[in-house]
Amino acid sequence: MYIYKTAVVGAGAMGAEIAQVISFSGVPVLLKDVDQARVNQGLDTIRKVYQRRVDRGKMTQDELEKKLALVTGVTTYDSFKDVDLVIEAVPEKLSLKQQILKDLDQITPSSAVLASNTSSLSISALGGATARPHKVIGMHFFYPAHIMKLVEVIPGLETSEETTGDVTAFAESLRKLPIRVNECPGFLVNRILMPYLNEAAFCVQEGALGPRQIDEAMVAFGFPMGPFTLVDNLGFDVCREVVNVLLDAYGSRMRPAEIWERLHDLKRYGVKAGAGFYLYGDRAGKDDPELDKVLHALRGASKTDSEFSANRIVLPMVNEAIRCLEEHVCTAADVDLAVVAGLGFPQSKGGILHYADELGLQVVLEELERLAKRYGERFWPSPLLKRKVGAGHLGEKTKKGFFDYT
Ligand SMILES: NC(=O)c1ccc[n+]([C@@H]2O[C@H](COP(=O)([O-])OP(=O)(O)OC[C@H]3O[C@@H](n4cnc5c(N)ncnc54)[C@H](O)[C@@H]3O)[C@@H](O)[C@H]2O)c1
Incomplete structure (x- = not known):
């Protein structure tokens, strides 16, 4: 599917940034909010992002005006009749987002993809508010979107593979790093x-x-x-x-x-x-x-005899990432890409699962068991970690862990 015209609903912190990213890639985008003042605020945010590029000599004033001309601020849905993709970025409230998706379902062509930038709401519940759940998907950008490369692409229960593929390709065309995250609370x-x-x-x-x-x-x-x-x-x-x-x-x-x-x-x-x-x-x-x-x-x-170590706070991330693998939320490679691009996990360590492989999975397991005894069940090791250790997949030193080192 070619995406020629897009729209963003909500011109706040995220919506304005997302519209900037889309216009930067050369695609026209409508930016809608509830009144002209908020639309203007969004347009102003976009201008400032571009102006910083001009000030740093990365763009001319003329190019800035051309990019800005791709963004049209609106307060109604009148010009949504020929859009291919809409991304909603209104406040994080299920009933509000469901109502917006219902409205978009009525107004946009039946072929249009309806994406949500929600941080935590269920994509399936949003899709269920429309007559086209196969076209509803999560497209989770990170703040500030003009800098952060990662985009979580989240299909809900009824989202089609075609929609997932279209949105992934579109995110790539924006020069982002999309990763597929099968829906779970909190995403990845x-x-x-x-x-x-x-x-x-x-x-x-x-x-x-x-x-x-x-x-x-x-x-x-x-x-x-x-x-x-x-x-x-x-x-x-x-x-x-x-x-x-x-x-x-x-x-x-x-x-x-x-x-x-x-x-x-x-x-x-x-x-x-x-x-x-x-x-x-x-x-x-x-x-x-x-x-x-x-x-x-x-x-x-506090009665706890406390200790700090980097691993005490990093291993709960590792453990949760392994649970995501168990639930087929995403691949091990995508976990590592996401933590480096989305969380700033040190690139030199290759990501948290590479870090676990390097430490040795037996060491990770023993440390989690020790921490669980001392601080409670939030450290309880995930079953997949135990299975890997049981199978002798101990990470780099056995050439097999979450990744293959042969
Ligand atoms: N801020 C972040 O760091 C961040 C990061 C990732 C995702 N998100 C998600 O992005 C979404 C938006 O967050 P935000 O921080 O940009 O919020 P925000 O409050 O800055 O902006 C929301 C905008 O939506 C507008 N709005 C409300 N109802 C509307 C309607 N009916 N039609 C059109 N516009 C409407 C508001 O006027 C406001 O301008 C949320 O779902 C949030 O969870 C936020």
Whole structure:
């Protein structure tokens, strides 16, 4: 299927970025929001992204105007009658997204693909709101979309292979790295990321180390930023919503550390709120008696003899990734591509499953068993890991693990 004309519904943080990416590839795109002011804000965001390219000498002013001319801001669906693909990027509310998909189902040609940029809602539930569930699919970009290469392509229960193929090819034409993620709650990247962020939070609330020391340790491990800097940038409120989806779907292994709740109650949502695990703005780098009080209360109540190691927070990611393999959510190669391109996992380690293979799967299993005894069942090793070890597939040293090294 050729995609000649597209539309993005919702001109907020993600919608505007996605429309910019599409226009950059030379494809016309309608950008719709509820009123002209919001449409203008979206157009302004796009202009700023292009202007930065001009300022860095990567584009001329003339080229900027030509690219911008491919984006048409609208407040109605009048011009949606000949679109080939629509990506919705409205707020993360099932009823709102279902209503939008219903409207799009009425207005767009029956051949058009309806994609959702949802971070956590069920693609099958969105498809079910339309008479064309075979044409409904998840197309999950990461923020900021003009920089982040990864796109999770998520077919729902009834999405056709043709739709999945069309959207994958389209994402490639945008110069992105699409990976196929068979639908599961949290999809792939958020599902793997949250256990890592959560375990780092457990380490802090138990008093193993402070946020800054853990951030420094993970930067030394090879991440571009530590888990607490990342969570403050993502936004505590956003992460909490994702954690709740994961908790609801997978049960107690996703139970959030209490400190998340305490900081949320204090509205310390991260950078955008001026405070999270760190202070920002005028208070950056200053003493933080509020956080000290929270930590004092939690550490006083904690009976755990705590420890921090990079593996204590990385192995829960490895374990969750193995569960994804077990459930056929994606391939081992796509897991590694996703963590490097989507999470900044050190490229030098090749991705988390290559990292596990390098450590040795027996070592990974023994460490998870030790951590499970000490900290509880969230470390319980996945059955596939045990099967691999039982079969003697121990990673690089036996030339067989999650990858083949022969
Ligand atoms: N922000 C992120 O980091 C991020 C990353 C990946 C995915 N997402 C997902 O992208 C989606 C959008 O998130 P966001 O951060 O851009 O939200 P946002 O609040 O910045 O933007 C949403 C926009 O949708 C508009 N809108 C609401 N109802 C509408 C309607 N009926 N028709 C047209 N427009 C309408 C709003 O006016 C707003 O401009 C969510 O599903 C979110 O989960 C967000």
